[in-house]
């Protein structure tokens with residue numbers, strides 16, 4: 001991909017029918033499962049397609065080389081402030097910015113680069129591994145509340161688990177803390193201003209005097225008050241200095257000696273809190289949904305946990321031996337990447353695969369679509385953790401994901417490049433420790449047919465929840 005010169009306009013063949021002309025049957029399919037609908041369009045229209053997006057077009061790219069260029073090699077030519085050119089008024093994105101301020105997710109350009117440089121060391125793999133044992137402990141305490149044979153709202157349980165893990169590591173507080181309960185009330189999981197903002201259809205609700213909008217404002221003020229209080233306490237030196245907030249307080253620019261001020265600390269803490277629980281809870285929910293429908297994979301998981309752990313909780317030193325557990329989580333992220341779409345804005349016009357893409361266009365890279373491309377993923381729709389495990393067991397899928405020749409950008413659940421998930425090691429370890437802890441003691445049996453619809457506004461989640469029956473193993 002180069003800066004534009006003589007390049008043709010996108011030919012009509014790559015342009016799916018405008019939404020207005022989509023048949024009612026398709027519209028139903030689209031709203032039930034947007035990622036699957038777009039994957040179908042990719043099969044029809046190829047690795048670059050132009051879809052209507054509000055009053056303009058968005059370009060969905062799924063060719064790994066183009067993806068590599070957009071999010072890594074030429075990333076400076078693609079801003080992350082795409083919300084500002086999306087459908088709706090110019091302030092699209094403002095609700096998210098009101099919550100996250102100028103934290104890592106919402107900032108851009110030089111400011112983002114500076115903050116990222118400062119914060120990156122906090123997420124160093126070695127430091128993060130210090131949290132491994134608390135992940136196991138929190139998961140164990142959560143699972144002690146399950147009742148043998150009693151139906152469980154599993155999606156809700158995973159949400160609470162991930163929220164508990166992030167509040168413990170960030171602030172050293174539990175799920176009964178003010179911060180956790182204020183987060184639940186201020187940002188409800190179903191509906192509410194944060195979700196409306198992501199939807200061109202529901203966005204108008206933000207501008208109406210609704211109780212939900214008032215509750216959101218009140219909630220945000222309350223979370224802010226709690227965050228500033230915790231920052232002040234850390235500055236005064238209370239706490240053991242091990243939580244992420246305490247560590248953020250100490251980061252310092254190597255050249256200028258600059259540190260984060262209170263507002264920056266508030267924005268980054270809020271960003272980590274929000275970015276760090278819904279994604280992880282989605283990943284665990286999907287992992288168990290897949291295990292529920294794949295008895296062979298589940299049995300192999302239980303066998304590994306019995307052999308490696310027996311009667312004890314997992315420790316970080318067990319991770320290299322929990323290969324199947326890791327593969328289950330990794331494969332679940334392939335089929336159901338919670339951050340299923342990454343959005344950028346083209347700062348300049350450019351060409352990709354011979355197509356002209358105008359300046360200011362919205363570019364979308366969907367890990368969901370890329371991860372299901374049969375060109376890189378044989379039996380792409382099949383849940384097959386063995387792809388991630390090298391073995392000479394004769395199964396052609398074994399070790400396939402790690403084989404040479406598969407483009408790096410055919411798997412990107414954590415994104416890549418300068419905006420790659422800063423919490424990727426945290427999230428992977430949290431996921432594997434949670435899977436190991438929960439499945440060591442419990443087996444989960446799905447209730448009813450698998451969810452056919454998804455919500456895909458902020459993260460990818462089964463719509464209508466996921467019901468499971470826990471059965472005690474030991």
Ligand code: HEM
Pocket residue numbers: 080104105116166271272273275276277279280283337338339342343412413414415416418419420421422423424426427428431
């Ligand atoms: C399975 C769990 C997770 C998944 C799938 C995930 C996925 C992602 C993806 C795809 C991005 C890049 C977005 C883009 O390029 O536009 C991202 C960014 C980010 N994630 Fe995660 N994430 C997860 C967990 C976490 C956790 C646990 C934390 C923090 C504790 C976290 C913090 C962040 C932050 C701060 C960013 C913004 C980074 C930047 O732009 O510099 N994430 N995440």
